[in-house]
Amino acid sequence: MDRRTTPARPDLAASHLEGQVEAERFTEPVDRQVGHANVWLRSAPKDDAPVDTELLFGEVFAVLEEKDGWAWGFSRNDGYTGYVPSDALDRDVRMASHRVSALRTYVLSKPDLKSPPVALISLNSRVAAGRREGNYVEVIGTGWVPQFHIAPVSATEPDFVAVAERFYAVPYLWGGKTSVGLDCSALVQLSLEAAGIPAPRDTDLQEAELGGRWRHVAADAPKRRGDLVFWKGHVGIMTDGEQLLHANAWHMAVAIEPLAEAVERIEKTAGPVTSVLRRSR
The missing domain is CATH 2.30.30.40 (SH3 Domains)
Known part of the structure; x- marks a missing residue:
């Protein structure tokens, strides 16, 4: 266990x-x-x-x-x-009606852009929406958020890679899951979740679970946008046939670099690519 x-x-x-x-x-x-x-x-x-x-x-x-x-x-x-x-x-659990669809948004004390903020919440945070006043929606029990920064929980992003690309240059942070700082598996989990695709939190768990649902691609085969490339303890997302997007401790940020360069560098510490997964359509 x-x-x-x-x-x-x-x-x-x-x-x-x-x-x-x-x-x-x-x-x-x-x-x-x-x-x-x-x-x-x-x-x-x-x-x-x-x-x-x-x-x-x-x-x-x-x-x-x-x-x-x-x-x-x-x-x-x-x-x-x-x-x-x-x-x-x-102790009171409110059923979420919406999720934060922006990378992050301020919860304001009033439906007024000049009102003091009470919190800064991140992509995929869950909110119970209440009243609407102007361009603001009430987060029941907390404050108000811009209506354009939330979406119904049933609404999904059409391209999880595009979600991941929005995190470009965000600092690397072990265990983090926000645009203030996150790690490689959080980038994958958050992006997939926004697209309505559930995934575990950690790299090895993602590789095992998604590996049972997604197509396995040979490590030396041509890559496509959306392919997930796994190493022992690391994962990245292909943005096209050659470029890899990943949160990594080498750049200490979410970076885009040629896959070939990442493979050469990562192989020295984590070994070769362990699998490449492609979502089944």
Whole structure:
């Protein structure tokens, strides 16, 4: 069982895992909702524990235990399991009607461009939309956002690569999932999600799951826009037959470079390309 996606410890596990894992007791999760613009999910209940990923505003987090200011549970979005500060979670869960479609947008205190901002929320954050006044829509319980920065949750982007290209030059940040900073697998997950294509959070999980649904392409075969190129611990997106878009620690940013150059450099540390996946139409 992978600890990243298996909400189980020796002393406690989610009820749906009973009979699959060993634990002293099993419990039903209680849904909470991320009320902060974003919150780090950590591998242990400590402020200095390693960051695994980032939860976005409006994301539902299934809580299995709350103790000493920390909530342990898993994201309803991608199943990622870990610890977040309890005070980042709201007890009232509002059904999301819209998602943020801009890279980021300010939530304002009033439907007025001169009003003070109360939060800066990111692409794919979930909001419960209320009233509309002028060009602003109410985020129930929080504030107001420009109507052009949100879209119904059912609306999807036609080209996930175009979504990824909007992140060009964003800083690289391990565990990050926003346009303030993100890593290679977050770039893929966020872009696919905006296009209505679910994907796991981490590179190896993406390669395994998408590899069961997408077509495998030979590493030396001609590439196409939208092909995903995987290495051990890394992934990038082809923007055409030759250029690779990826968030990477070499440039410390989301960069576009010739695939051949990336392959030559990455092979020295991570080995050769492990797979190339092409979405089945």
